[in-house]
Amino acid sequence: MNNIDLPEFPAPTKKDWEYFLSFGTPYQYLDEVAKGLQEQNRYFTDFRFLKLIHWYARYCNNAISLPKGKILYRARLYNEKKDCKEKDSSFQGYGEEDSFVPPDGKLVPNGRANPDGIVYLYTAHSINTAIAEVYPPLKSEVSVAEIEILEQLTLLSFCFYCASTAGEDTDILAWQRHLVLALARLFNRHYSNSRDYILCQYISEFVKNIGFDGIAFRSSKVIEDRKFPKRDRNYTIFNYQKCKPISSKLYYISDHQYTLKVQNADGVFEAFEE
Numbered sequence: 001m002n003n004i005d006l007p008e009f010p011a012p013t014k015k016d017w018e019y020f021l022s023f024g025t026p027y028q029y030l031d032e033v034a035k036g037l038q039e040q041n042r043y044f045t046d047f048r049f050l051k052l053i054h055w056y057a058r059y060c061n062n063a064i065s066l067p068k069g070k071i072l073y074r075a076r077l078y079n080e081k082k083d084c085k086e087k088d089s090s091f092q093g094y095g096e097e098d099s100f101v102p103p104d105g106k107l108v109p110n111g112r113a114n115p116d117g118i119v120y121l122y123t124a125h126s127i128n129t130a131i132a133e134v135y136p137p138l139k140s141e142v143s144v145a146e147i148e149i150l151e152q153l154t155l156l157s158f159c160f161y162c163a164s165t166a167g168e169d170t171d172i173l174a175w176q177r178h179l180v181l182a183l184a185r186l187f188n189r190h191y192s193n194s195r196d197y198i199l200c201q202y203i204s205e206f207v208k209n210i211g212f213d214g215i216a217f218r219s220s221k222v223i224e225d226r227k228f229p230k231r232d233r234n235y236t237i238f239n240y241q242k243c244k245p246i247s248s249k250l251y252y253i254s255d256h257q258y259t260l261k262v263q264n265a266d267g268v269f270e271a272f273e274e
Contacts, residue, residue, distance in 0.1 A: 034199040113215060114204070147245055216234065
């Protein structure tokens with residue numbers, strides 16, 4: 001399932017499951033946990049919640065591996081005035097340093113997975129998804145870097161919209177299956193206020209501390225397309241030292257449908273299809 005040994009952690013007891021069920025659906029339970037983190041205890045929550053996330057990581061077959069050599073994509077809105085680094089043949093958009101994580105000392109705002117000040121590497125499975133994640137305005141240019149994985153990464157996935165079951169459903173089994181979907185929706189949801197990221201951040205920090213290299217989740221801005229499996233996937237890497245930017249290209253947003261043009265070797269933008 002994965003290449004990490006998860007630390008020992010007590011599994012939820014029958015009494016714990018009955019406690020979870022008392023909230024109604026997993027969605028209602030997660031909403032209550034988020035409300036508690038926002039309004040009561042910012043850095044600590046009910047220990048039963050941590051038991052639940054550890055259970056999800058250990059028993060739900062949601063760990064995935066990204067192999068050494070795989071290419072991920074990271075996008076940034078391009079500003080030529082800020083790109084004063086000398087160009088080379090590999091980096092036609094931002095240079096190597098500006099294509100990676102923010103440097104030490106730079107202000108890092110809240111993100112979906114990272115609390116204020118903590119640096120993670122946000123990447124996507126596809127160029128289109130990476131670009132969609134930065135909300136590019138019409139007629140803008142976006143620098144998209146290729147990020148190479150230097151060592152195999154083990155991520156906890158929150159991408160699954162269903163969970164299989166065998167035999168007759170009990171109330172607990174049904175709640176467990178719906179939890180998988182509820183967690184996927186939690187990370188996939190569009191949030192208008194960065195304060196609402198707090199539960200995603202809390203889960204991400206716990207996942208990091210039990211040994212995972214990052215998390216995977218579906219983009220809230222790209223619709224799943226069965227012709228292009230995993231196209232809508234985002235990967236947030238905690239251990240970004242295991243990755244390296246190897247190139248970048250410039251893309252032009254030509255219309256509201258995010259029709260892309262890519263800059264060729266002569267500096268001319270031409271049609272692009274992923």
